[in-house]
Amino acid sequence: xxxxxxxxxxxxxxxxxxxxxxxxxxxxxxxxxxxxxxxxxxxxxxxxxxxxxxxxxxxxxxxxxxxxxxxxxxxxxxxxxxxxxxxxxxxxxxxxxxxxxxxxxxxxxxxxxxxxxxxxxxxxxxxxxxxxxxxxxxxxxxxxxxxxxxxxxxxxxxxxxxxxxxxxxxxxxxxxxxxxxxxxxxxxxxxxxxxxxxxxxxxxxxxxxxxxxxxxxxxxxxxxxxxxxxxxxxxxxxxxxxxxxxxxxxxxxxxxxxxxxxxxxxxxxxxxxxxxxxxxxxxxxxxxxxxxxxxxxxxxxxxxxxxxxxxxxxxxxxxxxxxxxxxxxxxxxxxxxxxxxxxxxxxxxxxxxxxxxxxxxxxxxxxxxxxxxxxxxxxxxxxxxxxxxxxxxxxxxxxxxxxxxxxxxxxxxxxxxxxxxxxxxxxxxxxxxxxxxxxxxxxxxxxxxxxxxxxxxxxxxxxxxxxxxxxxxxxxxxxxxxxxxxx
Numbered sequence: 001x002x003x004x005x006x007x008x009x010x011x012x013x014x015x016x017x018x019x020x021x022x023x024x025x026x027x028x029x030x031x032x033x034x035x036x037x038x039x040x041x042x043x044x045x046x047x048x049x050x051x052x053x054x055x056x057x058x059x060x061x062x063x064x065x066x067x068x069x070x071x072x073x074x075x076x077x078x079x080x081x082x083x084x085x086x087x088x089x090x091x092x093x094x095x096x097x098x099x100x101x102x103x104x105x106x107x108x109x110x111x112x113x114x115x116x117x118x119x120x121x122x123x124x125x126x127x128x129x130x131x132x133x134x135x136x137x138x139x140x141x142x143x144x145x146x147x148x149x150x151x152x153x154x155x156x157x158x159x160x161x162x163x164x165x166x167x168x169x170x171x172x173x174x175x176x177x178x179x180x181x182x183x184x185x186x187x188x189x190x191x192x193x194x195x196x197x198x199x200x201x202x203x204x205x206x207x208x209x210x211x212x213x214x215x216x217x218x219x220x221x222x223x224x225x226x227x228x229x230x231x232x233x234x235x236x237x238x239x240x241x242x243x244x245x246x247x248x249x250x251x252x253x254x255x256x257x258x259x260x261x262x263x264x265x266x267x268x269x270x271x272x273x274x275x276x277x278x279x280x281x282x283x284x285x286x287x288x289x290x291x292x293x294x295x296x297x298x299x300x301x302x303x304x305x306x307x308x309x310x311x312x313x314x315x316x317x318x319x320x321x322x323x324x325x326x327x328x329x330x331x332x333x334x335x336x337x338x339x340x341x342x343x344x345x346x347x348x349x350x351x352x353x354x355x356x357x358x359x360x361x362x363x364x365x366x367x368x369x370x371x372x373x374x375x376x377x378x379x380x381x382x383x384x385x386x387x388x389x390x391x392x393x394x395x396x397x398x399x400x401x402x403x404x405x406x407x408x409x410x411x412x413x414x415x416x417x418x419x420x421x422x423x424x425x426x427x428x429x430x431x432x433x434x435x436x437x438x439x440x441x442x443x444x445x446x447x448x449x450x451x452x453x454x455x456x457x458x459x460x461x462x463x464x465x466x467x468x469x470x471x472x473x474x475x476x477x478x479x480x481x482x483x484x485x486x487x
Contacts (some may be wrong), residue, residue, distance in 0.1 A: 007036025010185075010209045012044060014202025019044060023209065025186060028327040028360050029318060035275050037185050040210035045218050048177055048206045049148070053224040054204030056147045056175035062201075064119045067171055071115035073198035075108050078191070082108075086189060087319075092186045092240055092327050094282045096318045107163045107191070110443045113460040114167030116241050119216040120461075121172065121468065128427035128474060139474035145173035146248060146467050147226040150219045152212070153188065154238075155181035155230050155329050156284040157383075162188045165229050166195070166205060166442070168463035174227075177206045179219055181275060185209040212236075220244045225287035227467060231286075234382075234405075250456030250466045252448055254380045255408030256290040257438035258401035260423060261295040262394060265413035269435065271305045273411070274386075277439030279313055279364045282328050287409050291383055292388045293397035297407045299390040303368065306388065307352050310364050328383060329358040334362045337383040344387075347371040354384070377445045378404055394419055402428045403438050408449035410435040430457075 009016040019038035040048075078085055082104050090100040123142030128134030151165035162178055169176040180188035192207045208215065220228045221241050227248035230240055237253040256379065259277070261270045277289035318326040328334045338357050343368060353457045354365030362384055370387040372379050375394050378388060391397045401410060409431040412423040420434045430449040431442045441447055444463070450456040456466050 003168055006387065006388040007038075007290060008189055009209045010038050010040060011205065012040075012048045012381055013206065015111075017044070023182060023185075023211070025183070027091055028094055028329050031331075035186055036207040037189070039264055040208045040215055042215065042218060043210060045210075045215045046222075047220050048208055049219075049224050049363065050433070051149050051203045051216075052175040052177050052206055055201065056145070056199050058201065059170070059175050059204045060145045060147075060173045062167050064121065064172060067086040067181070068115045070195065070200050071111050071118060071167060071170060074191075074194040074200075075111035075115065077194040077197045078104065078111065082146060082487075085159065085187070089187045089188055090326075092184045092282055093155060093158055094329050095320075096323045096326050097321065097328075099322075100318075102152075103157060103160050106443055107160045110160055110163040110460060111167050113444055114163075114171045114464075117168070117461050117464050118171035121464065126472070126474075136477045138476055140439045140474065141339050141470050141472045143465075143468035144471050146469055147174060148224055149174050149176045149227045149229060149467060150230065151176055151178045152219070152224045152228070152230045153178060153180050153202045153214065155184040156281060157285070158184035159191060160443075161231055162191055162464060164458055164460070168219060168460050169197075169198070170204065171460075172467040175204045175465055177208060177219065177225075179208050179210070179212065179216065182209075182211055183271065184270070184310065203302045207222050215481070217243060229458075229463070229466070237454065249358075250458070250463070251454040252408075252458060253454040254288065254382070255285055255353075255406040255429075255438075255449060255453045256378070256404055257287050257406075257409055258291045258379045258397075258427075259288070259411040259437050260394065260397045260413070261292060261294045261298065261302055261414070262397075262412070262414040262419055263295040264415040265298070265436070266415070267298060267302055267305060270413040271302065271309055273413075273437040273439075275306060275309045275313075277411070277437030278386040279310070280439060282362070282366075283386075284329060284382050285439060286380075287441060289386055289411070289437050291377065291441055292386060292387060293391045293400055295390050295394075295397070296390050297347050301368075303352070303388055307366055311353050313364050314359060315363065325364065325384065328362055329360070331360040331417040332381065334360045334402055336364050336383065339380065341365065341367070341385065343378045344370055344374045345373050349387075356425065371404065372400070380406065382458065394422060398426050402426075405452040405453040406449065409433060409438040409440075409441075430455075479481075
């Protein structure tokens with residue numbers, strides 16, 4: 001029997017419930033206790049799946065107006081309590097209070113977009129008479145809900161990335177179970193409060209807190225689950241793909257995003273955007289600028305300006321309004337970054353600023369002369385580290401940018417439209433940002449990558465398409481639509 005009576009319950013089967021095991025949620029700043037959540041058992045997860053499967057039929061019967069109305073009310077609830085959401089998000093995560101407010105505002109936008117798209121789930125008429133066998137037939141296709149969706153979300157955007165899964169799922173008439181990151185579940189639970197206040201019928205949304213190693217496999221492999229949407233690491237994504245079975249899969253698996261700076265770039269813009277893109281949220285960002293390829297004629301100037309601007313970043317306590325960058329999510333992660341940089345240094349890399357750790361804080365770090373076969377260059381760093389490379393041409397920059405197993409987004413700074421279109425055509429990524437860093441995302445745009453960066457696309461409209469199925473309807477008419485043409 002559940003015995004937890006303190007902390008924050010999880011939402012299962014339309015009820016806020018506890019468990020006899022708990023997880024302490026700690027502030028990355030000093031490891032102080034923020035809250036306590038249940039560690040769900042296998043039995044609780046199975047019950048949640050059964051309840052959600054039944055609720056998927058209720059969700060499918062909701063009108064598009066009802067879905068739209070609930071999503072709008074949820075967005076309004078979050079907006080009315082913006083500061084409360086921001087403080088909670090900042091407390092459990094790495095984000096400063098200013099970064100957290102921005103994420104809450106993006107969550108509101110995501111839910112609002114979802115409400116709008118709930119009324120735009122359209123089909124299309126089909127010309128069956130394009131074939132002789134289609135004479136006297138007319139028809140169309142339309143979209144219907146997938147059913148029960150499981151969403152597994154990461155720690156780096158613990159509110160908006162949940163909204164990016166829950167919003168389209170509800171807009172499409174599905175039930176959804178969210179498994180938030182073990183270290184940052186509070187924002188997801190808080191978002192569930194908004195949907196409860198908005199009048200979402202019970203069981204359509206559940207938020208299961210617990211250890212992924214204990215409950216993740218059953219969530220993704222259960223036959224009642226018809227889709228898994230996952231944001232996280234490549235290894236975990238590959239494990240889910242092997243385990244999930246015959247169901248729809250959507251995955252965003254990160255990257256080590258490149259930015260190209262050519263000699264005709266506006267350097268002030270390139271520096272400012274790339275510094276922000278590299279160190280936002282302590283670099284724990286799938287779109288974060290990790291590798292910068294700078295044309296040789298402007299390399300020295302760009303590097304000097306980039307270092308100077310990086311050294312202006314104010315690192316400190318997250319709740320202070322003038323703090324630019326907070327800690328990494330755990331000290332363990334900061335130690336991993338320390339090890340990766342040590343490897344790069346031993347292989348010949350050079351540090352120009354940063355390279356120091358204090359607990360879970362790692363200073364914004366700029367590297368050059370980084371060997372292409374070290375982890376910092378090949379893998380997703382997911383920390384406040386950027387490597388800057390000198391190149392002789394756009395061709396060389398594109399070749400190096402493509403020379404990794406990831407391909408989420410890229411940026412290029414240039415005043416030459418021909419160079420921009422070369423990059424658009426040849427960069428192996430899901431999105432190319434011109435005169436901006438890789439770290440730009442509009443919540444309405446299709447978002448996803450190629451190669452090891454995942455499968456499928458997010459962005460509200462496009463996630464909604466992933467979360468629906470097509471059904472074809474064909475009428476065979478008893479009487480011909482028209483007389484045969486006389487020759």
